[in-house]
Amino acid sequence: MTLITTIARSPAFNRRRGGFTLVEALVAVLFMAIVIPVALSALRVASMAGEAGQRRLVAARIANRVLNDLKVENQLQGGGQRGVVQEKGVAYVWTEKNTPWTQDQMARMVLSTVSVQYNVAGRLCNVELSTLTPQPGQ
Numbered sequence: 742m743t744l745i746t747t748i749a750r751s752p753a754f755n756r757r758r759g760g761f762t763l764v765e766a767l768v769a770v771l772f773m774a775i776v777i778p779v780a781l782s783a784l785r786v787a788s789m790a791g792e793a794g795q796r797r798l799v800a801a802r803i804a805n806r807v808l809n810d811l812k813v814e815n816q817l818q819g820g821g822q823r824g825v826v827q828e829k830g831v832a833y834v835w836t837e838k839n840t841p842w843t844q845d846q847m848a849r850m851v852l853s854t855v856s857v858q859y860n861v862a863g864r865l866c867n868v869e870l871s872t873l874t875p876q877p878g879q
Contacts, residue, residue: 793861796831797868800857803833804870808855811837817853817874834858842873849876 761769803826811817820839825832835857842850854871 789862793866796859796861797866799828799831800833800859800866800868801870803828803835804855804857804868807835807837807857808853808870808872811853811855812872812874817851817872831859841876850874851876 807824807826808817811822816822817837817839820837822837824835826835827833835855837853837855840852840854842848842852850873852871853874854869856867856869858865858867860866
């Protein structure tokens with residue numbers, strides 16, 4: 742004959758087994774203390790990159806508009822022109838310069854460049870757009 746004994750477990754014992762231990766809770770808090778600052782700094786970097794890209798796009802559009810306006814008004818050969826364009830609270834400073842085109846001496850062309858400078862997070866950035874135009878008097 743075999744005797745099987747069973748020990749009755751109290752409901753309080755079963756309830757204790759369902760929770761987390763203090764060590765598990767501390768590990769979770771430590772993990773979150775490490776992960777949250779890293780995630781927030783990554784979001785900040787992504788936001789800054791987006792802002793820089795947006796401002797670069799606006800600067801390129803301004804350079805294109807200024808270059809086209811100067812070309813239409815036949816003022817590209819003057820050189821040394823400057824201006825400021827305000828857009829959404831950001832100042833974009835543009836300058837125009839001309840240099841002789843030396844790649845082909847027979848073409849007698851001038852390289853007209855519009856440079857647009859702007860700030861992103863305290864850093865000065867620059868976008869340049871160029872076109873070839875005939876020398877004055879041709």
